[in-house]
Amino acid sequence: MIRWWISALQLTELFVSTLVHLLYGFYIFSSAVAGDLSQALNELVFKPNTNAVVKEEEAGGTSAPAATTTNADDLPPIVLVHGIFGFGKGRLGGLSYFAGAEKKDERVLVPDLGSLTSIYDRARELFYYLKGGQVDYGEEHSKAYGHSQFGRVYEQGHYPEWDEDHPIHFVGHSAGAQVVRVLQQMLADKAFKGYENTSEDWVLSITSLSGAFNGTTRTYLDGMHPEDGRTMKPISLLQFCRLGVLIYDWLDIPWLKDYYNFGFDHFNMSWKKMGVWGLIDCLLGNAGPFASGDWILPDLTIQGSMRLNSHLQTFPNTYYFSYATKRTRTIMGYTVPSSIFGIHPMLFIRVLQMSQWRHPPDVPAPYKGYRDEDWQDNDGALNTISMTHPRLPIEHPCKMVVNDSDCRHLQPGIWYYKIVEGDHILFIVNRERAGVQFDLIYDSIFERCRKHVFRRVPTVPNEIQQ
Template sequence: MKNWVRAALLGVLSAAELLVSTVVHLGYAFYIFGTAVAADVASSLVDGLTAAVGLGSGGGVAKGAAVESEAEAAAALDGTVPPIVLVHGIFGFGKGRLGGLSYFAGAEEKDDRVLVPDLGSLTSVHDRARELFYYLKGGTVDYGEEHSKVYNHARYGRTYERGHYPFWDEDHPVHLVGHSAGAQVIRLLHQMLHDGGFDGHVGTSERWVLSVTSLSGALNGCTRAYIDGVRPEDGWSLRPLCLVQVCRVGSILYHWLDLPFLNRYYDFGFRHFAMSRRVVGVAGLLFGSGDRRRGGPFATGDWILPDLTIHGAARINARVRTFPSTFYFSYASRRSSGGGGGSSGMVGIHPLLFLRAMQIRRWRYPAGVALPYEGYRDEDWEDNDGALNTYSMTHPRIPDEHPSVPVVEEEEVVGPLRPGVWYYRIVEADHMTFVINRRRGGVQFDLVYDSIFHNCRRHAFRNAPPPPPPAANASESELTDPDQELVAAI
């Protein structure tokens, strides 16, 4: 009787927690979406009134203006200075989405050579890395023949008629900055460049990237993925009743509806899966999404949540190297710690993250389940920023630890920075401090982004001017590939 009562109470508490979490997350999502739509409507009204009184041509919406401005910025890149590429995390978006709202809260304005790609917000790290390559280089996104067959989706995705940085190569490299899940995306792309895994592009190498920066990055996964519903037994399947199931159902319905109005503002990124009502009909919505034989990202595990588990990160890290010619920087955020909250505690933490910060701090790996790696300890994973564990964000640790140097204050780094080493700092901030709302980030926002851009522009550069970029219509065989050394200086 006592055990039955205990189980009933736990069930009620779990249901209440799920209800609260769902309401909070959906409320925030509708707030962001509504803000974007309202901004577009207001812009259209202003343009219409302006045109009516003869002060302008009118027409268009904020999103269209954002897309046009990004195209202009990309065209201005001449290859003389490496661009900085800001890559968003889970549920994120690039420039031109959500009515021109900035995921990085306007941080891209700190430099005149910055690109903010729009990648799938829920697609797997592999698929997003492939999308990022073609966003920069141009062409039709190729997810890879083998990968596409294994996960039963189309091999090819959207086409970029002209890449945002088409002369990207070893002589005209880029700086990659990834927030949250975006950190693993840029690391996997870096490895793919080394492996040469892009058909039709000969000579790719890790030297196409000058620096890799992780901002609150999921470098070793997170325990929140298990809290939200991924089973720790295998690292990819879902519990029947959990927050991730709500996310799964919502995104399936969103893609099945396939409404142009909604797609214009936001896209979860599953266009290469057959999920639209135009393709699968009602039967596909009701019966196809969970059938592994028919595919679907949630049925096969080819989406972002399995990659954010400790299991998934270990699989990615087993493949991805830290290269001796690349500079690495990491900013690990912390808002709640096992010792009672850290120096800043829970004061001011984003409402979206408050409950999860406490849960992550108290979560323990289930007894009787095989640990995700040798040497795992629950206490290592207590400190967190409300979304990710601070332990995971400093540098790649599992299954093998990569070279790293902790930095308390920037002035403590004496002498030239060394490539092939992760320089990491722990900043007292939550996971939303550096995105969406610049005002909320306060002084910390500017300090961190100024440091990131300073590293890219001063600490990691070439010792000679790059050769002129090749003509836009030059063939792959005509591109030169001279060897130049990377150097670092303070």
């Protein structure tokens, strides 16, 4: 008799594999990423490690940088913060979210934060990842959103000496850039119990890669209500995402959670803690992060970003730089994808959808002066206007940069930004898709961190564009 069933383990593995790829692809374009993941994993398994050879060649070259003699322990860390559906070091079988960019510098940290948790929760997690100790989400916040006050324990912080005399460079991709801004504000507000000496000057610089500063119209296409930017439409891709994540967390299979974790452990949604009825309650939308709104998507709407930005400052002693990506162009007054063959088909559809999205005429605009045409340029996930610098509800000091040579004398307290032709995942997952541009961008970032970005009075003042 032919067996019609397969083992529970095989079913679970199939479910999880499908879920992770679909959900990851849902916001970061699965078709493009799936190919990149397969290629990267292939190279990881079947190709020898060539790092030692490269280093040996560099060491023997005549133009080896002086930094090779620098003690890495003396350098301020550069912390790479991932975006939505992202992951840190050690997840997804050791795959690098930043496509190996962390190997470009001797002192780089890649934290693993909640991939779908709110920007507030991720900022709290990032602090304890660096300083050490048990993550404390705050009593008031935890009660308001219905989760445990305490989370993961870091027995040893990754940079426990972190303070004003030992500041840090941060590089954030997508929502990761906003996470760092929230963290800096928390430091300024002395928001961590037991750490009364924190200040905004613990952050030396913030570099944003396609940063989600002012929200994105993509959230409305995927299922957030444009009326409030908080709730989900009953039938949408986000609802599929919600159901998959709830089931994944409820199953609570340790080795799978070690492989990939959405970050909702502090909501205690495992079958051991809530049982079947608890799962049903969450699926019905009566409990859990999606019911309380304490997850990432409400923070990425225009309204949600404005709520966050209303409390966030640009500080006078911190250096700020952002790369805003764009995959559109204007033809005869219409904004369309800038290429057909240069964009993956799934990405092409998303770029086209965002360029054609219009705010519903019967719904109040998210802010006074809103115009659809301002939000048409995009990279498939975020609108270009959102990525340059914080501008809603109040525009922060900024200066557009055309060439990196224009910012040899950076001024703190100003958002320098550069617009780059590329999609939202150009500088993550697989560097081969970005080509030489990948290395040029990261080389510029690390060079600024190591050679140009220090707390000093610039020799040449820069003109500020407001």
